[in-house]
Amino acid sequence: MKKVITYGTFxxxxxxxxxxxxxxxxxxxxxxxxxxxxSYDRERGKLNVHDSLLERVESVRNTGLVDEIIIEExxxxxxxxxxxxxxxxxxxxxxxxxxxxxxxxxxxxVYLPRTKGISSTQLRxxxxxxxxxxxxxxxxxxxxxxxxxxxxxxxxxxxxxxxHMDSAKSFAxxxxxxxxxxxxxxxxxxIDAVYVASPHLSHYEYAKQAxxxxxxxxxxxxxxxxxxxxxxxxxxxxxxGLVLLEAIKTAYCPGFTHLISLVKSxxxxxxxxxxxxxxxxxxxxxxxxxxxxxxxxxxxxxxYVLLPxxxxxxxxxxxxxxxxxxxxxxxxxxxGLIAYPNGTASFKVGLGVKSEGQLIISGTKGYAYVxxxxxxxxxxxxxxxxxxxxxxxxxxFEGDGLRYELERFVTMIDKKDTVTYQLSPxxxxxxxxxxxxxxxxxxxx
Ligand code: C2G
Numbered sequence: 001m002k003k004v005i006t007y008g009t010f011x012x013x014x015x016x017x018x019x020x021x022x023x024x025x026x027x028x029x030x031x032x033x034x035x036x037x038x039s040y041d042r043e044r045g046k047l048n049v050h051d052s053l054l055e056r057v058e059s060v061r062n063t064g065l066v067d068e069i070i071i072e073e074x075x076x077x078x079x080x081x082x083x084x085x086x087x088x089x090x091x092x093x094x095x096x097x098x099x100x101x102x103x104x105x106x107x108x109x110v111y112l113p114r115t116k117g118i119s120s121t122q123l124r125x126x127x128x129x130x131x132x133x134x135x136x137x138x139x140x141x142x143x144x145x146x147x148x149x150x151x152x153x154x155x156x157x158x159x160x161x162x163x164h165m166d167s168a169k170s171f172a173x174x175x176x177x178x179x180x181x182x183x184x185x186x187x188x189x190x191i192d193a194v195y196v197a198s199p200h201l202s203h204y205e206y207a208k209q210a211x212x213x214x215x216x217x218x219x220x221x222x223x224x225x226x227x228x229x230x231x232x233x234x235x236x237x238x239x240x241g242l243v244l245l246e247a248i249k250t251a252y253c254p255g256f257t258h259l260i261s262l263v264k265s266x267x268x269x270x271x272x273x274x275x276x277x278x279x280x281x282x283x284x285x286x287x288x289x290x291x292x293x294x295x296x297x298x299x300x301x302x303x304y305v306l307l308p309x310x311x312x313x314x315x316x317x318x319x320x321x322x323x324x325x326x327x328x329x330x331x332x333x334x335x336g337l338i339a340y341p342n343g344t345a346s347f348k349v350g351l352g353v354k355s356e357g358q359l360i361i362s363g364t365k366g367y368a369y370v371x372x373x374x375x376x377x378x379x380x381x382x383x384x385x386x387x388x389x390x391x392x393x394x395x396x397f398e399g400d401g402l403r404y405e406l407e408r409f410v411t412m413i414d415k416k417d418t419v420t421y422q423l424s425p426x427x428x429x430x431x432x433x434x435x436x437x438x439x440x441x442x443x444x445x
Contacts, residue, residue, distance in 0.1 A: 137196070255395035
């Protein structure tokens with residue numbers, strides 16, 4: 001019996017896939033299809049797969065052409081499968097010509113003609129309404145956002161708003177955007193969604209006006225500096241059936257998402273302590289160190305360190321203590337200690353003090369260790385008493401990582417989901433609560 005194997009995502013199964021499966025089946029007597037898992041697709045950079053794994057498996061099965069379906073979960077699995085299933089022929093579409101020659105050592109490799117004029121990407125784009133996004137602000141993060149947006153399908157960054165028309169115009173020219181505006185109402189009338197990347201203290205006004213005008217909002221962190229205003233924005237989004245998301249990139253990247261799922265599933269026992277550090281040295285004259293602009297280590301960086309703490313330990317803490325180190329205007333470093341009824345959490349944030357940027361989540365059976373920079377999670381270990389039990393996990397963290405938050409944002413708009421477990425409205429409100437508490441204490445002193 002001649003056994004053939006082929007692989008693919010098979011998203012929105014179409015004629016091209018069916019032709020490919022038929023041609024593969026004709027090569028032998030028994031056809032095995034490896035359908036890619038969601039995490040493997042994300043790892044290899046396919047961020048916008050529409051159908052779930054179960055739906056894709058079901059569509060491949062319904063073609064009636066396949067004898068066995070397996071799931072492809074990791075890079076390198078093809079060699080393992082070929083040996084495990086005694087495969088004679090590995091077949092794949094001609095868009096991959098040459099890429100799988102390394103499998104010739106294990107079986108025959110056949111590149112089958114690809115059907116012209118149809119692809120999952122095209123079907124996704126046809127189905128998904130293009131989301132026109134306008135950027136508020138022209139700073140560093142806004143500049144980074146544009147190249148990142150090119151990796152997310154269904155998105156077009158069409159314009160920019162800045163109260164200073166000169167800045168808006170030069171930003172639009174630099175990034176070949178369709179329009180620049182210094183009139184916010186007019187700017188909003190041209191777009192479907194807003195990415196608020198202006199200085200912190202302006203986030204609330206821009207986000208609020210956008211939501212009141214029916215626009216979805218992706219807002220840079222910290223969304224606002226008080227729980228009341230963050231909660232108010234979420235309420236406005238809810239009342240208008242819109243997506244509002246805080247742009248803490250770590251929350252949406254594959255490595256961090258998996259880390260949280262693992263530790264919350266008991267992989268290290270019951271979680272008892274979290275320790276997170278994020279420091280980023282900045283020049284002395286920047287907005288980040290300006291008190292009037294809402295700067296300081298806590299307001300700049302606490303969103304990151306509080307994320308793993310809130311996600312794993314929750315928010316029913318008994319007390320929080322801050323130990324800030326200040327210059328004449330803001331905290332250039334703060335150490336925080338949070339006491340829970342049954343555990344603890346601590347963090348360090350610094351704009352003027354450098355430290356090791358690691359994350360450790362400790363449990364009753366072991367701990368998760370994420371080396372610096374943990375906020376761009378591409379690797380972590382689960383460690384136990386017996387060091388031979390250590391498990392290592394590797395992920396991709398592409399580019400600046402902003403593509404992950406943007407992908408989540410447009411998927412939520414597309415699927416009409418207004419809440420994501422990766423960063424819920426309550427999570428954002430809790431982060432604002434702690435930052436606000438810190439700022440109140442600082443002002444009181
Ligand atoms: N295909 C085709 N004609 C099209 C579109 C796709 O023949 N018009 C083929 C592809 O060449 C591939 C299969 O259909 O052999 C599945 O395509 P995708 O779902 O796009 O999956 P892909 O990303 O190519 O996965 O491990 C995964 C594999 O390496 C390939």
